[in-house]
Amino acid sequence: MPIFRLSPPFLAGSSRVTLHMIQVLLALIPAVIAMVYFFGPAVLINIVIAVVAALVSEALMLKLRSRPLKPFLSDGSATVTAVLLAIAIPPLSPWWLTVIGVSFSIIFAKHLYGGLGYNPFNPAMIGYALLLISFPVEMTTWLPVNNLADQAPGWLASLQVILTGQYQGMAMDAFSGATPLDHMKTQISMMRSPEYVASKPMYGLFGGLGWEWINIWFALGGLWLMYRKIISWHVPMAMIGGLLAISTITWLIAPQVSGSPLFHLVSGGFMLGAFFIATDPVSGSTTLRGRIVFGAGVGVLVYIIRVWGGYPDAVAFAVIMMNMLVPLIDYYTQPKVYGAR
Amino acid sequence: MRSPVSDFPGGLHLPGHKKRSTQTPIHKTPISKQLILPLQQHIGEAAVPIVDVGDLVLKGQRIARAEGHVSVCLHAPTSGKIIAIEERPIPHPSGLSAPCVIIETDGEDNWLERHPVADFRQLSAHEIRQIVRDAGIVGLGGAGFPSFIKLNPGVHHSVDTLLINGAECEPYITCDTMIMRERAEGILDGIEIMRYALNAGEVIIAIEDNKPASISAMQLALAARPQWQNVDIVVIPTRYPTGGEKQLIQVVTGKQVPSNGLPIDIGIVCHNPGTAYAVCRAVKYGEPLISRIVTVTGTDVKHCGNFETLFGTPISDLLNFCETKRQPDEPFIQGGPMMGYSLAGDQLPITKTANCILVGVEDVAPANEPLPCIRCGDCADVCPASLLPQQIYWYSRAKEFDTTRDYKLFDCIECGCCDYVCPSKIPLVSYFRFAKTEIMNQEREQRKSDLARERHESRLERLERERLEKEQRQAQRKAALEASKKAAANKEKAAPADNATETESPAEEKN
Numbered sequence: 089m090p091i092f093r094l095s096p097p098f099l100a101g102s103s104r105v106t107l108h109m110i111q112v113l114l115a116l117i118p119a120v121i122a123m124v125y126f127f128g129p130a131v132l133i134n135i136v137i138a139v140v141a142a143l144v145s146e147a148l149m150l151k152l153r154s155r156p157l158k159p160f161l162s163d164g165s166a167t168v169t170a171v172l173l174a175i176a177i178p179p180l181s182p183w184w185l186t187v188i189g190v191s192f193s194i195i196f197a198k199h200l201y202g203g204l205g206y207n208p209f210n211p212a213m214i215g216y217a218l219l220l221i222s223f224p225v226e227m228t229t230w231l232p233v234n235n236l237a238d239q240a241p242g243w244l245a246s247l248q249v250i251l252t253g254q255y256q257g258m259a260m261d262a263f264s265g266a267t268p269l270d271h272m273k274t275q276i277s278m279m280r281s282p283e284y285v286a287s288k289p290m291y292g293l294f295g296g297l298g299w300e301w302i303n304i305w306f307a308l309g310g311l312w313l314m315y316r317k318i319i320s321w322h323v324p325m326a327m328i329g330g331l332l333a334i335s336t337i338t339w340l341i342a343p344q345v346s347g348s349p350l351f352h353l354v355s356g357g358f359m360l361g362a363f364f365i366a367t368d369p370v371s372g373s374t375t376l377r378g379r380i381v382f383g384a385g386v387g388v389l390v391y392i393i394r395v396w397g398g399y400p401d402a403v404a405f406a407v408i409m410m411n412m413l414v415p416l417i418d419y420y421t422q423p424k425v426y427g428a429r
Numbered sequence: 430m431r432s433p434v435s436d437f438p439g440g441l442h443l444p445g446h447k448k449r450s451t452q453t454p455i456h457k458t459p460i461s462k463q464l465i466l467p468l469q470q471h472i473g474e475a476a477v478p479i480v481d482v483g484d485l486v487l488k489g490q491r492i493a494r495a496e497g498h499v500s501v502c503l504h505a506p507t508s509g510k511i512i513a514i515e516e517r518p519i520p521h522p523s524g525l526s527a528p529c530v531i532i533e534t535d536g537e538d539n540w541l542e543r544h545p546v547a548d549f550r551q552l553s554a555h556e557i558r559q560i561v562r563d564a565g566i567v568g569l570g571g572a573g574f575p576s577f578i579k580l581n582p583g584v585h586h587s588v589d590t591l592l593i594n595g596a597e598c599e600p601y602i603t604c605d606t607m608i609m610r611e612r613a614e615g616i617l618d619g620i621e622i623m624r625y626a627l628n629a630g631e632v633i634i635a636i637e638d639n640k641p642a643s644i645s646a647m648q649l650a651l652a653a654r655p656q657w658q659n660v661d662i663v664v665i666p667t668r669y670p671t672g673g674e675k676q677l678i679q680v681v682t683g684k685q686v687p688s689n690g691l692p693i694d695i696g697i698v699c700h701n702p703g704t705a706y707a708v709c710r711a712v713k714y715g716e717p718l719i720s721r722i723v724t725v726t727g728t729d730v731k732h733c734g735n736f737e738t739l740f741g742t743p744i745s746d747l748l749n750f751c752e753t754k755r756q757p758d759e760p761f762i763q764g765g766p767m768m769g770y771s772l773a774g775d776q777l778p779i780t781k782t783a784n785c786i787l788v789g790v791e792d793v794a795p796a797n798e799p800l801p802c803i804r805c806g807d808c809a810d811v812c813p814a815s816l817l818p819q820q821i822y823w824y825s826r827a828k829e830f831d832t833t834r835d836y837k838l839f840d841c842i843e844c845g846c847c848d849y850v851c852p853s854k855i856p857l858v859s860y861f862r863f864a865k866t867e868i869m870n871q872e873r874e875q876r877k878s879d880l881a882r883e884r885h886e887s888r889l890e891r892l893e894r895e896r897l898e899k900e901q902r903q904a905q906r907k908a909a910l911e912a913s914k915k916a917a918a919n920k921e922k923a924a925p926a927d928n929a930t931e932t933e934s935p936a937e938e939k940n
Contacts, residue, residue: 093796095522095859097767097845099443099600100794103852105803156798163800205801205853320806369805374819376809418820425837426437426675426814427688 105204109164111318112364115309116171119360122305123175126298127231130179130246135171137183137250141190142170149199165204169193172212172364176357176404177219178230180241180249185226189215209411210371213404220399228400230267232290268296269356270400272347282347295347295354303359310363322379323372323386324362328353330387338395346395358390361403371411378414378421385410430648431633431661435683437676439811440668441846443600443767445639446791450603450726450733455611457737458723458750460507464532464741465778466492467519471567472574473499478530484511487541489717492530495562501575502565506719506739509534520744520763520777522770529778532741543715554580554626557712561626564711565718565781569703570594570605571764573782576704580626582693589696591629592681593620593705595636595643596665596672599765602785604722605702607735609636609643612706613650619705620660622712627698631659634702635681639667669767670844674699676813688840703784723747723779727761729754729789738779744786745775753788762787767845800853808847808857814840818847818857825864830871833864841865 123131146166150157170190177189193215201207220227231241241249249255266274268290275285285291292300313319335349352358357365366372366386373382386406393402469475476493486492486505493503509532517529549557562577582588593616597605609616624632634651636644647662654660665671665680675686677699684695692699703722710716719740726733731752738747744763748755755761760773763783808818817836824832838861847857 093794093856093859094771095856095862096764096769096771096843097848097858098762098769098771098790098794099766099792099845099849100851100854101441101792101849103807103850104854105800105852108803108805108852159798159800165803203801205803320810370803372804374804374806374809375817376806418817422817422820422836423809423815425688425816425840426679427685427690427840428837429687 105163105165108318109168111313111316112168113164113171115313115318116175116306116364118309119302119305120175122298122302123179126302127179128241128246129243130231130241130250131175133243133246133250134177134179134181134186135174137186138170138174138190139167141187142166142194145191145194146199149195149203153199153203155203160204163204166194166198169198169212169215172360173215176212176216176360177227180229180231180246181226182253183250185219185223188222189219192218205370207370208414210365210368210407213365213407216404217408220404228266228270230265232265267356267400268299269394271296272351272355273394273400276344276346281344282351286347286351294350299356300354303354306359306363310359310367313363313367319363319367320376320379322376323367323383326380326383327362327366327387327390330384331358331391332387333384334388334391338391346391352391352394356394356401357403361386361390361407365403366407366410371407371414373414373417373421375418375421375423377423378417381417381421382410382414385413431663433635433663433665433680435679435681437671437679437813438815439813439846440670440676441811441849442667443669443849444791445667446601446726447603447606447639450601450724450735451606451610451642453732453734455607455722455735455737458739458742458747460534460536460538460739461742461746462534463512463743464506464509464534464739465517465743465776466503466506466530466532466741467517467778467780468493468503468528468530469519470503470573470740470781471501472572473497473501475528476500476503478514478528480511480514480530482511482513485509486511486532487539489541489543489719491563491717492532499575499578501567501577502563502717503530504565504717504719505532506741507532507534508537508539518774518777520772520780520783522772524774545715546712549622549625549712552712554628557622557626560712561708563717564707566704566707566711567718567781568701569707569721569781569784570701571768571782571784573780576700576708579698579700580623582627582698586693587696588627588629588693588698589631590682590698591620591624591627591632592678592692592697592699593632593634593702594672594674594677594699595634595640595647595702596677597640598637598667598669598672599767599769599785600669601726601787601790602724602765603726604724604735604784606640606643607724608706608722609640609702610646613646615706615709616647616702617650617654617705618713619707619709621657622708623700623705629698632661633681634660634662635665635677636662637667637671638664669846670813670842673813673842673844675842688837718781721779721781721783723783724785725751725788726785727753727788728791738783740779740781742779743775744772744777744779744783747779747786748788755788759788762790766790767849768843794848794856795854797854799851799855802851802853802855805852807850807852811846811850813844813846814842816841818861821864822855822857822860825860828867830864830868834868838864838868 150160173189193211197211197214198207245255272285294300332349335352338345339349373379389406390402393405474497477496478493480492488507490505491502492505495502512533513531516526519527558577558580566576567573595605595609663681670676686692707718720737722735723738724735760771762769763772804819821833821836821838841861843858845858
């Protein structure tokens, strides 16, 4: 006897939350490969630690909240949060940093608000913001891309650094340095011109060497998600548009203030943010016009915080700030319904 | 032939599964031993039986009359004997029972004398509506609204367009497909009568492009009537729910029916091709509506097809006739898989609104616990009314019904597109129905309590008025008494001899 719902519709399409999440993870693969190429296998170790921490936290919270484990552990949302956070933090971060960030994301930003679907803020970005505020040094020391360093740390070296914070007696600092975005900011504050800074060997065509490629791969992965209709074009395009608008205006009026619009577009976590973070449906705007407002707001805020704020990168803060406005945006961007007078 | 002028937002490209039931021509279902005829097979007031148990009836004989304005008559689908008038389970999603007339058929199928009308133009529009009403005709698309009302533009409206809805956009259902294929002449005759009754400027027959045989049959029939003016067939793209009245109007005319309004408000009246055919039979042949074409299909049906079935035929008889893998009392779907409802019970009858009996569907919606909403907005993308189902769901769940109205809950047509695409498999339409019912209940309660309050207030007012009147009367009486006492005293003074008679009077009163 077929078991079907008692009320219509009796048909269902093939769309499932788990399939959404799996495709998001697939879309991240090219950029992760690029990161491994530039920063070494530490990125992958980070991802493993983060995913384990996320699933353990998720299971723990589900247990505490007396929710069924299987449907929620297998929905893939905790894994996506973990991977996003793992690739947003420096590859050689100590293991405890990753664990704190991820478990805070899952426990506080997600489950204390009611779990999947109920979190007003992007969990990965809440975890990121916590780490950035609490551990600013660890969070801003990135590896230089490997063709600048003598050799990117291999599996063993990465594992040793992540677990002990040291490699063959040398502290972590020996390997790492500021990101191009951070470097640009400090150099400009020292009255150097953006053109001069960008001519340094750590910069590539438009952005930081390596970073620009990572950003491009994030964008390509995002475009695939768009093609698969997992995300709509509204948030990423509005976010890119918002950033380009404000950075072009500033660039034209006062070119000495910061790097070029293209530099900002392919620096730091911008493309990751545009295609994978700000597109989080739960914490973002749900109307089409609202998504444009939301995305553009994130784009503009990213630039403002990067250039005039205290932090080199700003995707997390920009997304969280726009998350706060979502109920308001949603209410005022309702579409015109059929037959409205 | 014309092209569609516009489009509607959202919608779905669903697998049609139409071929399954269009491989054989329309068959007649054999007459069952017993026919169960619910007195209410239409929207409005139930019909009132005019026969008694034991009466012999002929095919087409009226067995119940219309009651009130929104109501139609009911007829004996074949000849036989009335064996009971009692409550029986009816095809209703909640398994209700309702009064039914039960006929034991005699197998003779003897007609009552029929009164065909040779030239309907000799009749007035009103007379045509009366025939349609007396023939028990309701919209055969599935809703069952009395058709004569929709043949009356009323004094405030004029009808520009009579729109024949042959879209049949729901998967599996093919009764309109087949009737257009096989009975195009009758449909056109019916359309001519309807157009005359409505005095409609133009006629548009809209058919989805996945029914080429129906389109060409209708075109052929139309081409044979070169004298007809302003009658067009519009082939519309196949997309669910393009057969929704509002969506079809948008596609074909580019206009939108105003919120809370009716198509007639913008000069359009919609009818189903099956209804047009029924009107033709009623007027031209004097035959009341006693049968309809029912699609029997689904993955568990051996001989899928369309069956001209007498009303009252037990669905189990029809399913046995088609041979299914269904177990007794296994649920099946009446209507389409998107907007129909599930029924269980073997003795449920075929009624005027039974367009399709569906046993087994592919891609069946799971009955298990849904995941939470992740606000992906896929539901809003497919909503043909441009609503935000995710928001309405959120507020329905929270029982914030006022906010659901802000989000235009009542513009939801319950097509189910949102449910279909939901990655969390949330039964959204069920939530919306729940919210609508709750709001309507609240409003009813509100009206009730308003009425009670008014009653109470008027009662208080009345009591107060009565009290004042009483006081007034008492005061008057008192005044009168005092006046009379005074007068008596004066009299006493004047005539003390009267005393004796006055003292006697209280004693008399005691007696």
